[in-house]
Amino acid sequence: MHPSKSLAVALAAVVMAATTACGSAATDATTASVANGAGGVLNLSAKQDRIVPAADPTVAAEVPEAIRKRGTIVIAQGAGAGDPPFAFPASDDDSVFIGDEIDISQLIAGVLGLKLQSVNTSWEGLFLGIDSGRYDLGVSNITVTEARKDKYDFATYRKDNLAVEVPAASTLTFTGPESFDGKTVAVGSGTNQEKILQQYDTDLKAKGHKGIDIKYYQDDTGVYAALASGQIDAYFGPNPISAFHVAQTKGTPQATKIIGSVSGAGSTLQGLIAATTKKDDGLIRAVRDALDVVIRNGDYAKVLAKWNLTSEAVPTSVINPPGLPRDNR
Structure with a gap:
């Protein structure tokens, strides 16, 4: 699934209006926030205090050598102008993108012992970048489909x-x-x-x-x-x-x-959202195992609760599960 960009932009505009209505930009979590589903406050400022889990040496060793030597992992979001709650500009600094997909990306990078390089691009540019090797991984509300499995590998992390x-x-x-x-x-x-x-x-x-x-x-x-x-x-x-x-x-x-x-796949199949790599590039197993680490240690649940997405939690990450059929839109 890829959500409506027009709705995302509209929501972002409402957030910006709400947090700057007094005539000055919000500067911290207390002024740049809305209530989240757990009864807490959803921080919309650039200061996110993201969870960075400790590296897991066993999982980190599964990362392809070229990425390990580089020390960074390039993870892209195809958010364009902004797709709340996936990736969108912070209320107090529109050059900083925040959102649940960026938080999930940080969880993956942390377990792999790599520095996160988060890149925002267009939806089309996301896949072109994965194809060319410019991006190691796409974390952008990407639904697993049978057609996409021809070109990409998937490690699931949310229900669609x-x-x-x-x-x-x-x-x-x-x-x-x-x-x-x-x-x-x-x-x-x-x-x-x-x-x-x-x-x-x-x-x-x-x-x-x-x-x-x-x-x-x-x-x-x-x-x-x-x-x-x-x-x-x-x-x-x-x-x-x-x-x-x-x-x-x-x-x-x-x-x-x-x-x-x-x-989102209909009555006969549970649709799934997944981290996406170029097919057979050797990274997907490490991504799957990193997601399982944070699912087990509770960091994953904290991120979903923060963005009011607890209902979409999965019990474990799966590589290349059944996807939306080829005749699906």
């Missing part, structure tokens, strides 16, 4: 889920497609979630139900305006985007909540 986001005061519950029957639901055009929602609608109508009134908006700011005003019952989109928005709006009149989630 879609969320049902509703106003905080909504009484709507979600237990499956039937929960959307007769409801008005917004979804991004041309996305995998649109395909899933359209199938829900088709299946409901085939059973004699009303079906779903699917709505589209020109920009994603419009989606949240419609949700706040009651024009739509729910928004069906990438879970991390909704989780960030929930944290962002907590305690405001526009507050929302997530009432359920489904796999």
Whole structure:
């Protein structure tokens, strides 16, 4: 999955506006923050105090010799102007990118005993850089697909889920497609979630139900305006985007909540997000083992909790699991 860039930019703009509304840029975590899902405060400043785990000599020894000798690992995010909560400009310094994918990158680099060189590029540039060897690794909300497995190796670190986001005061519950029957639901055009929602609608109508009134908006700011005003019952989109928005709006009149989630791969497969390397370049085993170290020692859980993504935790990292089928969008 790759989330809507327009929504990401819109969210980043709201964060910047909220933290600089008093006329001066935020300078520390107390002024550059929003509530996170755990009831704490999400730090949006450039001073992140990232977790840097100790090197694991056994895992570090698995890194290809050329990277070990260099002493650095180049990990890229294809965030463009910014993809909250994955990678986006800090509220007080737009030259510094923060986000959960950068925190995950730091965990990997730390266990491997390497200095992290984090690079932000476009989504297309991310894959071109991996292809050319310019980037050692991509950590950028990349979904495992069967087509991508032809060219890349994967080590999983999050579930690829879609969320049902509703106003905080909504009484709507979600237990499956039937929960959307007769409801008005917004979804991004041309996305995998649109395909899933359209199938829900088709299946409901085939059973004699009303079906779903699917709505589209020109920009994603419009989606949240419609949700706040009651024009739509729910928004069906990438879970991390909704989780960030929930944290962002907590305690405001526009507050929302997530009432359920489904796999971004559909009902028959759990979609997975993975760190990505050029196929057969020898790095993926070390990345997988590094992720397993931080999953076991709790550092991984801390990063996910920080960004309100605990629901997407995986129990272990897997190399090249089944991915979205080739006929999937």
